[in-house]
Amino acid sequence: MADWSPAAYLRYTDERSRPFGELVARVGHDPASILDLGCGPGHLTPVLRGRWPAASFVGLDASPAMIERARATDPGGRYELADVRDHAAGRGPVREADLVISNATLQWVPGHRELLPALAATARQTFAFSVPGNHDAPSHLLLRGVAAREPYAAAVGPVERRVVGDPADYLEILAGTGWEVDAWETTYTHLLGGEDPVLRWISATGAQPVLHALDAHDAGHGTGLRARFDAELGAALRDAYPSRPYGTPLAFRRVFVVATRRG
Template identity: 85%
Template structure:
């Protein structure tokens, strides 16, 4: 997949940041070192610094564009290009830390549930993460439906349903002797402004693989599939998420886990 767009991702900064604040609030230990897996453009680093100002910090992300944006915005911070799977294997620029935390990243890692014990093992005190739990919401069902139509289906292929586990499933994976696990879910109802806000929301995240495939095809063949796809998807999303005088409500489910060492 082509690289991420920090500008598009940051369009709804406040809404995307709320789950991270809730996750951080449930961490009970005070770390002296922190690794943020999937730190993105660095917009959430101030949340960690405010809570633990004395802790050292490393932000890891697999997107060169995100790392570049983070370094530009926070030249005093440390941001490194790295893959979650390498971190789980003990490779990379930050092998372990007191707190290993991740926000809206693990759902992009194939087989992320199998990696969780190894990721937890890199945390000396706490392993905490949140993942979107909205992959069966109208936004993502509509995305898969439109991408399954021709002429798009021949270009993008099968659109994976990046389903995450329920809180109870993560609890079962991580509730080993020596660990205390707090797992829960929250559904936010964001009120989005402007035209086609749900299209803009998912275009910066869940729809990225589809949109990159269409962009590549247009560039190679001189077609306009991306514009046609945006028009069809936008129309269907407007029907699924009606606009009101006060904005467009978007229900967004998140799953959270905080695993703390007890021994």
């Protein structure tokens, strides 16, 4: 997949940041060191520093563009290019920290549930993460449905349904390996503004693999599939998420886990 766009991702900063603040609020220890897996453009680092100003911090992300943006925004911080799977295997630039935390990243990691015990083992005190649980919401059903039609299907191929666990799934995985686990879910109703806000929302995150494939096809074949796809998906999303005089409501489910070492 092509690299991420920090500017597009940050378009709805407040809405994307709120779950992280609620995750941080449920961490019961005061860590001396923090490792953020999938730190993105560094926009959530102030949340961690605000809660634990004395802690050392390292942010990891697999996107060069995100790491570049984080370093530019926070030149005094430490941000490293690294993959979550490498960290789980002990090959990352930082082996462990008191708090290992991740926001909206693990759903992109193939087989992330199988990696959870290894990821948790790198936390000396607490392992905390949140993942979006909206992959069967109308936004993603329509994304997969439109992408499965021709002429898009030939350019895109099968669109993966990125499955995350329910709170009980994650509790069983981590409690079964000895952690004390707090797991829950929340459905936010975000009020989005502007033209085609739901299309812009998913275009910065969940739709990225599809859009990158269409862009690559257009560049290689001189076609205009991306523009056609945006128009078709945008129309479907407007029907599924009708605009109101006060904005466009978007229901968004999130799953949260805070695992703490016993004793």
